[in-house]
Amino acid sequence: MIDRIEESYDTIDFSFPREKARECKTIMDVENLLIAPVFGFEDAWDYYEKCSSLDKIDRVSVPQLVVQAKDDPFFR
Secondary structure (H helix, E strand, C coil): CHHHHHHHCCCCCCCCCCCCHHCCCCCCCHHHHHHHHCCCCHHHHHHHHHHHHHHCHCCEEEEECCCCCCCCCCCC
């Protein structure tokens, strides 16, 4: 995932120094460095709180189809 961030660094307006990506050791680190600020969240916890579906999942009453990208870096 860090490799992909570095590959994209020159084509996307990131608001952090390139070398900061290599300091990330966890998904939380990446989300605090990249995801939260790019999408306007205060931090990863703010992102989780506002985007979580945990409080809605129990109301799903029909079968669901889950689609994900074949190249999703979380599921390789």
